[in-house]
Amino acid sequence: MQIAALRARYLSRADVPDDVLASERRIAEETAKAEGKPEQALPKIVEGRLNGFFKDAVLLDQPSVSDNKKTVKALLDDAGVTVTRFVRFEVGQQ
Numbered sequence: 001m002q003i004a005a006l007r008a009r010y011l012s013r014a015d016v017p018d019d020v021l022a023s024e025r026r027i028a029e030e031t032a033k034a035e036g037k038p039e040q041a042l043p044k045i046v047e048g049r050l051n052g053f054f055k056d057a058v059l060l061d062q063p064s065v066s067d068n069k070k071t072v073k074a075l076l077d078d079a080g081v082t083v084t085r086f087v088r089f090e091v092g093q094q
Helices: 004-007 018-034 039-057 072-079
Strands: none
Touching: 018 039
């Protein structure tokens, strides 16, 4: 249910390809600059936005649909379960 509802693309942060991470970092930095954020604040802003990306795209970083106060990783750790991979199917997609 979690994977279908929140459309996770990666299992863990380590699974995010370097090119995707670099692209997200570049977009976050360009957006912050366009918003006129101070140069010295950019690294923290970019890291914050990357964390937001991870919460959307990485299964283990997502808030659980059954208990939104915990991440999926925290729930799995509590249950003693380890996910090694997942597959998500969507009707009409290839």
